[in-house]
Amino acid sequence: MNRNAPPASDTIVAPATPPGEGGVGIVRLSGSRAEALLATAFRGRIVPAAMVSHHLYHGRLCRGDGTPIDEVLAVIMRAPHSYTGEDVVEVHCHGGSQLLRSTLDLFLAEGARLANPGEFTQRAFLNGRLDLAQAEAVAALIGARSEQAARAALGQLEGHLSRQLHHFSSELRELLLLLEAHIDFPDDDLGALDRQAVSRRAEAVRAAMADLMRTFDSGRALREGVSVLILGRPNVGKSSLLNALLGEARAIVTEIPGTTRDTVEEHLVLGGLPLRLIDTAGVRDTTDPIEQEGVRRAREKASAADLVLLVVDGSHSLTVEDHLAIALAPPERTILVRNKSDLPSLADTCCRQFLSQVAVSVRQGTGLADLQAAIIAHFHGANKSEAADGVVLTERRHRDALGGSMLALDRFLAAQLAGDPYECLAFELREALAVLGQITGETTPDDILEQIFSRFCIGK
Ligand SMILES: Nc1nc2c(ncn2[C@@H]2O[C@H](COP(=O)(O)OP(=O)(O)OP(=O)(O)O)[C@@H](O)[C@H]2O)c(=O)[nH]1
Ligand SMILES: [Mg+2]
Incomplete structure (x- = not known):
């Protein structure tokens, strides 16, 4: 599973609201057949094909033989402007567990597949709507137990952490390009590499990473x-x-x-x-x-x-x-x-x-x-420390990856000091970048991705 994987083609369905009785119960569909599936069951003044994206329509949800299940509101959020990046349909039923089960069964019978926990968010990640740190923030936001915790999660969802990490990686990538140019064209008129300037830039990134690292205690709390x-x-x-x-x-x-x-x-x-x-x-x-x-x-x-x-x-x-x-x-x-x-x-x-x-x-x-x-x-x-613009590190997984990247940078700086060949320096920089990329999901192994999404609730 990675961003280059072909988009999942089957259409998934799950209740998006928790089990039990409530004012409304929402069933959510995502995939290329979402609109067609709605069309098989929705009876209203406007047919799904004529519905404007992101507008609610009133109607009835009926079985194939015409027997009604519930009076509902339906909305289509057409790709790519939806949570998953695919066509998404939400059917707002009355909030009773039997109604939701019947609605779900209806779509399953028409060929939708029951979504795995976190599969909607996983599709959002695979379609590039969210990076991995943002996807994890969705779960943290839902599970937040205090206002401050929710604020930290929302900041992460809005990409504050991702932007900071992106800044680190683009700095490191520039240094890597510089080194690679000197490796590939040693005799060119690039001039000698200013080793001290390279060290200074790497040290600045290292220091900013350490600032972010210090926020982990309060983030974890x-x-x-x-x-x-x-x-x-x-x-x-x-x-x-x-x-x-x-x-x-x-x-x-x-x-x-x-x-x-x-x-x-x-x-x-x-x-x-x-x-x-x-x-x-x-x-x-x-x-x-x-x-x-x-x-x-x-x-x-x-x-x-x-x-x-x-x-x-x-x-x-x-x-x-x-x-x-x-x-x-x-x-x-x-x-x-x-x-x-x-x-x-x-x-x-x-x-x-x-x-x-x-x-x-x-x-x-x-x-x-x-x-x-x-x-x-x-x-x-x-735990007073907060890095620039209030970013806090909240996940152990992020801390470990950031720590790994800092270690690689330390090795880079030591090699630099020892005057090691450019190839060695480039190797450490690549390592620092690879480990950092695990936080946002660019380089995260598949099994870790599976693990992360399986911790989500059904319907998210
Ligand atoms: N005078 C006075 N008595 C207190 C105060 N706080 C608790 N007590 C009394 O101290 C007794 C023990 O209170 P607990 O809260 O059960 O004490 P505990 O430490 O949980 O005791 P164990 O569960 O047996 O370990 C009760 O009779 C309380 O009413 C206080 O501030 N002043
Ligand atoms: Mg006691």
Whole structure:
């Protein structure tokens, strides 16, 4: 599968709206027979052949024997001005699962094929409507869990990342052409190659790539969400804190130590960042096998979490169990939360250096705003970097390819410094270009393309 492949000729069909009941349900067709398929079933004042592209027409959808299925609106988006670049038809039915199934069956019986997940977007890619980074942005946009995440995905869909990458590759391509000219015509009157000027240009590209690379942490946080783990000994108020941050009584809270026995996970958006908030079983030495497993899970999650909220009871001196929990918390990723500040507080006896310390009373709701601010500050402070014009790198696949390209550039610069022959320099430049091209899909292997599109939902 690549851009030079012949266009897929069969016409595909899939529901474009999610299953279940709703106001409207849309069935979408794409391919050379899309309009003909609509013509077999649509009965209205205007026949499909006379429909203006991108206009909605009212009519009925009928089976071959004339029995009506639904009253619908139909639209034809003729090639090449459609999502896939092929003729696309959308039939807007009433949103009932039986209606959609009947509509789908009708088109399948007439010779359409059920689309694979992501096949519409895959065709858009193959027809050059989108590059691969933009196609991936479609999935990211649909899956975005916060406004900021959606904005980043939309920027990528609109080609911000692609333009930046294009700038890198056109610079590298120019350098490559220059080298190749000196390889092919060494005795020509091209003059000697200004090696230093070549190095400077390559270094500038390398630096801009590094800027883009630095945006990955914040990009990943937007794309995948960050995990925030609530850790501490039993009864310090971890579940109470989870509930307070969520604004709902999600986890059970009692005065009995050992109330939470498993991890409880909930999604939350804070300062535009999608968070996974995880409450854990209180850390202690216990003989109860269920609780032991809960503590084991808490320990495991503490090492993987992006941020740990280590909760202690500020009205109590630290216990052996507190110290067990403190030992589990990675100091550079931990905020110490001194809860129960409504009670007389004890002097701080915690010895480890954490990111910050916040006193709260979950019971009275005091200090929670400070805690939220500290959480946001941690993520924004660490990930403030945005490359030029707000482009962020959100996909691991993109990071790996960009990293590969930077390594090839490093080798190029080293070879340049060592005065290696032009052939060696050109080899590294070609490598840097090839790896970079994987992001936008110019050089992406077929199996990776298949993998990327198979992650999409049906009908997209
Ligand atoms: N005074 C006071 N009590 C609190 C505060 N926050 C929680 N508590 C009480 O502390 C007790 C334990 O609260 P939980 O939220 O269940 O504590 P936990 O850390 O989840 O406990 P385990 O699940 O057993 O590990 C409950 O009785 C809460 O009402 C607070 O800010 N002030
Ligand atoms: Mg609990």
